[in-house]
Amino acid sequence: FxxxxxxxxxxxxxxxxxxxxxxxxxxxxxxxxxxxxxxxxxxxxxxxxxxxxxxxxxxxxxxxxxxxxxxxxxxxxxxxxxxLTMEQEVFKQQEDKVKERFNAQVEDQRQQIAKLKDEITFKTAARDTLARIAQIEADGTGGSRKKNLGPIYRAKKADADKAQAELDSLLAINLPLIKEKGMALVAVDSAAQAGIAALDRDKYxxxxxxxxxxxxxxxxxxxxxxxxxxxxxxxxxxxxxxxxxxxxxxxxPYDYLLHELEHGFQMANLEHVTLLSNEVNTKVNYDTEVSRHLVLARIAAEKELIDHKLKEKLEDLKKRPFDWKLGKI
Structure with a gap:
């Protein structure tokens, strides 16, 4: 099971x-x-x-x-x-890895959008400040403390109008860029979501x-x-x-019987090995003695042949006359 x-x-x-x-x-x-x-x-x-x-x-x-x-x-x-918990953890890790591939692009687009918005915010704050200064100069609650539309007011109003013109110019440039960056950010996010959707969700x-x-x-x-x-x-x-x-x-009793059988088998095997060893030794001794006898017989035959040839040579020498002057036969 x-x-x-x-x-x-x-x-x-x-x-x-x-x-x-x-x-x-x-x-x-x-x-x-x-x-x-x-x-x-x-x-x-x-x-x-x-x-x-x-x-x-x-x-x-x-x-x-x-x-x-x-x-x-x-x-x-x-x-x-x-x-189930482990499966969600694995899927979360897979999603994080996919998002990591797009994090740099997302962060770059967000930083650019934030920079453009900060420029607009700064210009808007400057415009509002100058407009408020001109307003309080006009109603006498600030500035020269005189309620009139004199030259001081007109100068401050000109500064406010200039700030408004700069803001309008900046808005004309930055707003399309913000929209473009926003669309790029949406595209990057869509690509990340598509990568997450394409992940293999096999059962864990x-x-x-x-x-x-x-x-x-x-x-x-x-x-x-x-x-x-x-x-x-x-x-x-x-x-x-x-x-x-x-x-x-x-x-x-089983252990004793098993020991007896194993011992008997061991002794029988030892006997068989001993007999086989003796048989091999006998055969080796026999072959050795036979080889030794053959060698001795060959040596004796060679000796007899050599003696016979020497004897014949000696008899032949005896039959030939010896020349004493020349010292040769």
């Missing part, structure tokens, strides 16, 4: 999940069976502990592998809720995502953390129980 659920999460196929789950179950069953059956009791706890140590390690590993998919299934509802519920969600849940909830630990310990105890039972048990 554990592996079947894991494969269904990955491939979303009942057939593959059922098939692999069956194969996985048979494999785990045979591994557990081999772990227990391969243990032998030697009657000494330290020796038995050394033999059991790697089997215990393998049992713990199998328990962790088996328990993890079941933990994902047990906390499936909580994990699905956490996956793979095996790795579920394990990450479970990790976040265990980090944020003590209840889930301890439940997760206890489930893992449960499977560890189930997987290691046969090994511990075998480890603490006394030697049974």
């Amino acid at each position: 554990s592996s079947g659920y894991a494969l269904y999460t990955v491939f979303d196929s009942y057939v593959m999940a059922a098939g692999f789950g069956l194969v996985w179950g048979l494999m785990i069953f045979n591994l557990d069976r081999y772990i227990v059956m391969s243990m032998k009791s030697y009657g000494k706890w330290w020796r038995d502990a050394v033999v059991a140590a790697p089997r215990l390690a393998m049992a713990v590993l199998l328990a962790i592998v088996i328990s993890k998919p079941l933990e994902l299934k047990i906390f499936e509802k909580e994990i699905n809720a956490e996956l 519920d793979g095996m790795a995502a579920r394990m990450e969600a479970l990790s976040r849940l265990t980090a944020n909830s003590q209840a889930i953390y301890f439940a997760n630990i206890f489930i893992m310990f449960l499977f560890i105890s189930i997987e290691t129980a046969p090994v511990f039972v075998k480890l603490i048990s006394y030697r049974s």
Whole structure:
């Protein structure tokens, strides 16, 4: 069931999940069976502990592998809720990355628009100030404190009119630019929204995502953390129980019979190896002696042939006359 659920999460196929789950179950069953059956009791706890140590390690590993998919299934509802949060976080990160590509353009357009508006605001404030000065000069509430439309008023009114003309000129230039920059800003925003709309919004519920969600849940909830630990310990105890039972048990008749059979097989194998070794040694000695005899026989034959030729040569020399003067035959 554990592996079947894991494969269904990955491939979303009942057939593959059922098939692999069956194969996985048979494999785990045979591994557990081999772990227990391969243990032998030697009657000494330290020796038995050394033999059991790697089997215990393998049992713990199998328990962790088996328990993890079941933990994902047990906390499936909580994990699905956490996956929604994680999915939104992933989508938010994707959107932020898209927006980052356009941030420079957006910021540049906004700064230019703000600069143009600031120029208009500054000119408007200057115009209003000069117009107010001219007004209070006209009604006598300020300036010379004389209510009249004399030369002082006309001078101040001329300054106000000049400021108004400058403002009108600035508005004629800046307002079209502000409109243009605003349209460019809208275009950039539309491009960013189009990029966001084109993002791949696949469902965020793979095996790795579920394990990450479970990790976040265990980090944020003590209840889930301890439940997760206890489930893992449960499977560890189930997987290691046969090994511990075998480890603490006394030697049974089965152990003695197994030892007898193994010892008999070992002795039979030793006998077979010894006989084979002796046979090989005998053959080697035989071949060595035969080769040695052949060499000696060849040497004797060569000696006899040489002696015979020397004897014939000597007889031939005796039959020929010797010339004493010349010192040769």
